[in-house]
Amino acid sequence: MSVHIEIDHRKARHPEKAHRPDNQIQRKPAWIRVKAPTHPIYHETRALMRANGLVTVCEEAACPNIGECWSQRHATMMIMGDTCTRACAFCNVATGLPGPLDATEPTRVADAVAQLGLHHIVITSVDRDDLADGGAAHFAAVIAAIRGAAPATTIEVLTPDFLRKPGGAETLATAAPDVFNHNLETVPRLYPSVRPGARYYQSLRLLDQVKRLAPLVFTKSGLMLGLGEERAEIGQVMDDLRIADVDFITMGQYLQPTAKHAAVARFVPPEEFSEYASLARAKGFLQVAATPLTRSSYHADSDFAEMRATRAARLAA
Numbered sequence: 001m002s003v004h005i006e007i008d009h010r011k012a013r014h015p016e017k018a019h020r021p022d023n024q025i026q027r028k029p030a031w032i033r034v035k036a037p038t039h040p041i042y043h044e045t046r047a048l049m050r051a052n053g054l055v056t057v058c059e060e061a062a063c064p065n066i067g068e069c070w071s072q073r074h075a076t077m078m079i080m081g082d083t084c085t086r087a088c089a090f091c092n093v094a095t096g097l098p099g100p101l102d103a104t105e106p107t108r109v110a111d112a113v114a115q116l117g118l119h120h121i122v123i124t125s126v127d128r129d130d131l132a133d134g135g136a137a138h139f140a141a142v143i144a145a146i147r148g149a150a151p152a153t154t155i156e157v158l159t160p161d162f163l164r165k166p167g168g169a170e171t172l173a174t175a176a177p178d179v180f181n182h183n184l185e186t187v188p189r190l191y192p193s194v195r196p197g198a199r200y201y202q203s204l205r206l207l208d209q210v211k212r213l214a215p216l217v218f219t220k221s222g223l224m225l226g227l228g229e230e231r232a233e234i235g236q237v238m239d240d241l242r243i244a245d246v247d248f249i250t251m252g253q254y255l256q257p258t259a260k261h262a263a264v265a266r267f268v269p270p271e272e273f274s275e276y277a278s279l280a281r282a283k284g285f286l287q288v289a290a291t292p293l294t295r296s297s298y299h300a301d302s303d304f305a306e307m308r309a310t311r312a313a314r315l316a317a
């Protein structure tokens, strides 16, 4: 059974995509199917998010792993609103002009993190091209608030690209999350159709800058597979990430949210994901996650613990 996600239909989520021709949604292969959420902790997590007025990417992106993750209290909070200034062809987050930042959000997020009692939390956001700094200072405020309210919790941020927002990398590096994640999402050839508002080399440069400014911060990036990329192109992206000294690569199957989104070119079988995982390890990544259901934040806590242990072991050797 597939997961049912409640979506607010009162406003058009993707007005910019309304004129696009429909791409028929393909039936998912057996290895993609997930169970409906029934666990009591899933409902507790949901209630906690509602009580604190928090937005999660788990719901906004209609993530297939929500039943599993929320049953373990793993929710990825999405800050700076539920409306994005970009219109990526793969993404289910609503596009539009967002409202002003909420100054109470860092405290509300930190309180929820403390209540969840997690070892590790992932915080992401919409793109905020409307803000002078792209929301970098708000990310820093959220990190600081979590450090205060839940000092034992390690923090992973998954940020926008801060394109044309000078100082973004510096602000995030100074805020020193445990993990800085920014997804390349796809290979450079597909950027104009899949990520039209972004620039491949800006995303790569951001990862490189954060690592150079804060070498102890783990860096992480991810790719969606099944959008039409070639094997050699994936290898090239891995090489680019290693040159930027990125520690952790994630790869998962792209799933088409609606008929107005980019079509799935192919469902990549699990064995092929295993081959990409082997290739990534051979190229020197400290940590690799590559399965059809892998998402940036999927198993982020246990992967972080493993990555930290691997680095400590390498430094001790």
Ligand code: SF4
Pocket (backbone or CB within 6 Å): 057, 058, 059, 063, 064, 065, 066, 067, 069, 070, 074, 075, 076, 295, 296, 297, 298, 299
């Ligand atoms: S994989 Fe990430 S986005 Fe998906 S449900 Fe889990 S925490 Fe949320």
